[in-house]
Amino acid sequence: MKQLRLACIALAFAAGFAGQLHAAAPPPDGVYVVAAIQRLHATEPDFTFDHLRRIIEAVRPEVMVLEVRPDELEARKETQGRPEYPAVVWPYLAARPTTALPMEPGGEAFAAMTGEAGRLFGDFAKRKPDADAYMTRLGRALSTVLQDHWRHPADAHDAVTIDLVRAQGLAQAQLGGAAFETSQAEWDGYMVARTREAIAAHPSKRILVLASYRNLGAFREGLKDEPRLVDMEAWLRSALSAP
Template sequence: MRNMYSALLFALPVLLLWIGSIKAFGADDRVVVIGALQGLHDREPAFGYDRLRSAIVDFRPDVLVLEVRPDELAEKKPTPGRPEYPAVIWPLLAEMRINAVAMEPGGDLYEEITRQAGAAFAALKQRNPIGAAALTRLDEATDEALLAYWQQPGQIQDEKTAAVAYGLQSAQFALAGPDFAAAQARWDGYMASQVRKAVRDHPGKRIMVVGSYSNRAMLERVAREQSSQRIVDAEAWVGKAAAPSAASAN
């Protein structure tokens, strides 16, 4: 009898671990990081507002981490330069039960960082107006090149898009100088901390991070560092979820 009880007691921890692993395996705790197009949605048929909406709705996130300030999220404000929020995301938040998290800094920190970045570009225009004009042309040319490259929704989330966006940012750092690079690092660092916190604080929950095509790769890297086993390939997911037949397929 004692041997039988000893065997049961020995097996109990193993059984509990096995049950726990089944529960963990069955939990839908996926994390996907997608890049919206900001002002380019209207110009890109492969990933217009309807397909952005499908990508969000089909994932059914419990938590949505958004590239907005806390006050913009709380008041559903207009978002200059990011028309996808009033067009798609604010209406979705009214329809779906989602815990929404603001990724950008607000308040004094927002003012401080944007003032630092603005001063760096103002200084560039003063000391090197040709360089400042070249950056403006490069920004426009980068948009045109990406629009020519994008033929499928998944391409917006791929490594080539990230590399092109990084090239533009590298040129900005080179010409606008260390003050702008420092401001961008502070901005990115804050957003990265919000992504880490969202992933860490919501185990067992589906999380979608909505950045932009220019910072998606950086945000995914941060999420992967926090919990690599939960990450869904954004290129494959958006390509599938944004297809016209996705709603019926799911």
């Protein structure tokens, strides 16, 4: 069954990953966009929290741009839906003092943006309960298919992952209306803009941007003209390989 599902999405990579880290020298001023897989780290043996920790250690960032609010970063809070922060990032920052910057909005901006998104989802669930249930099932199916696909941390950074996540977003916009797509684009655009500001402010620093597999496409598009951007999929395949 797993092989059938993988064939259906034209799986390109099937190499195993035993988790060895090699000393691939990172560019001294590279920009690394790492896609965390959030709660799936806990159940994905080929991209665990430990893999994420070792990736961060291999990059050796001087600056980290994080998908958190300013108050979450300042207080090292629990981050709902993003367990990679208490599991990996907060301990890393405690052990290795590093410049860390938030990319999410805070305060009134956060309340306004998330409030509008909450209203959209709430209205959608009331108006189209069957479609809402379908989107829930689709999200679970997507996680299953992606975990079938991932055989190496680099796989979470590839075109298959980006395209499948985008397909889910297109389905949601088709069922719920253009407002869904606009709301997500505004949220992603805000984070990409903060990231671009951080990159511009640190011209000679090695920067790690911790995004997620869900918005990796937006970051790739928003940073495509950044000359310091590292091809993360290729770098991971080089830096992390089987023994």
